[in-house]
Amino acid sequence: MLRYIINRIFLMFITLFLIITLTFFLMHAIPGGPFTSEKMLAPEIEAALNAKYHLNDPVWLQYLNYLKSVASFDLGPSFKYPGVRVNDMIADGLPVTLQIGALSLLMVVVVGVPMGIIAALKKGQWQDSLVMAFATIGIAIPSYVVATILLFVFALKLGWVPTFGLDEWRGYILPVFALSGFYLSYVARLTRSSMLDVLDQDFMKTAKAKGLSPYKILIHHGLRNALIPIVTVLGPVVANLLTGSFIIEQIFALPGIGRHFVLSISNRDYTTIMGITIFYACFLMLMIFIVDMLYLIIDPRIKLAGKKS
Template identity: 70%
Template sequence: MTGYVLQRLGLMLVTLFAIITLTFFLMHAVPGGPFVSDKMMAPEIQAALDAKFHLDQPIWVQYLSYLQGIATLDFGPSFKYPGMSVNEMIAQGLPVTAQVGVLAFLCVIALGVPFGVVAALNRNCWPDTLVMVVATIGVAVPSYVVATMALYLFALRLGWVPTFGVDDWRGYFLPVFALSGFWISFVARLARSSLLETLQQDYMTTAKAKGLMPGQILFKHGLRNSLIPVVTVLGPVAANLLTGSFVIEQIFALPGIGRHFVLSITNRDYTAIMGITIFYAAILMVMIFIVDMLYLVLDPRIKYGAQAR
């Protein structure tokens, strides 16, 4: 077990290094620079800015310098916001993005899994039909369409919630709803199909023949095994929600990381784009690592490393 954990941590570091390298060279391979859009800037001023941010140095020197900064968790200064570092941009946007993401993730778990279980236990009955119809609509309709329709109906027409921002606690409702709607539907469909497959297994029939209580059969044998595919997708889902949705944050004017990322792309802010991308990748790898560890809890038959031999 310890060997497997160390192996996974080493693989995560190698993967993160590859992402850092690819992101750095791809950004510098794009024609132009962060100050090209400033058409009124004199060549002397642009040269001074390039020298200030070391953009006039050879690419390999910039790369080594950037790696040195990453090693100390310093993503460097922003090229478009004087006096602000990328670390400060992430620190400013992370609380809002994390709050909305955590609430959305809790909604996915609290609604997606129970809806799937109810649909599976009532197969071909009206609860199953209702859940599947709603889930199909939730998967088919893009999140930005859901966000726009919800904003028009509940904010503009009814006035129940604010139109933008999260200054009021009611401001969280629409972003969380729009952000979690697709994943609630997806998890519900996955949980339903997985539980239906589990209920048809021989060990479920054996448990019934032994006279076990229906609730014990469902939770101890059925639900525990059927949750493995659900847990597999919950890792990337958590990373997706915790890092925010660019479109949702733009629609509801949330001062989160996603909004900073969109603006950094528009402004060609190299360090901001690279720093936020690396931050996103690190969160995704951590979530996947946690999912791998949860496999051992859900299914003791799974063995890692030397235990598997």
């Protein structure tokens, strides 16, 4: 078990190193530079900026310096905002992104999983058809389209919620619905298919033959086994939700990480693009690692296999 954890952590560092390397050289392969814009700077000013941020150094030297900086948990300065570090930008936007992401995750789990269970238990009935219709629409329509429709109907036309910002509790409603719609629909469909597969297993029939209550059969035997594929996808889902949707934050003018990322692309703020990409990669790998550890709790067979190995 300990060897498995050490190997996973080692592979995470290797993956992170490859992501940093790829991101760095892709940024430097883009034509132009971070100070290239429609409004051309004076050559003297651009030369001074390049010297200040060591952009005149050879690429291999810039790469080594960036690796040293990342190793010390410093993602570098922002090229767009003088005196602002990328770490500060992430720390500034992270609380907002985590709030929206946590509420969206709660909605995905609390609503999506029960919807899938109901659809499986009522297979072929109107409840199943209703849940599957909702899930299909939620998967088919992109989140930015959902956000635009919700904003137009409930904010502009009806005036029930604010159009932007999080100054009051109603400001969370539309971003959470728009961000969680796709993942809620996906989890509902996955829960349904997983539950249908578990309900046909022999151990479920044996539990019924023993006279166990339907609630105990569903929770202790059915749901626990059906959760394995759901937990598998929850790792990336949690990472996506808790790091925020870049487009959703931009549509609702939320000062989260996603908005910083979108603005950094249009501003050619290379260090911010690389920093947020690295942060997201770290968070995603951490969530996948936690999911793998949860397997040991959910499925005892995996724990037994780990002991034998």
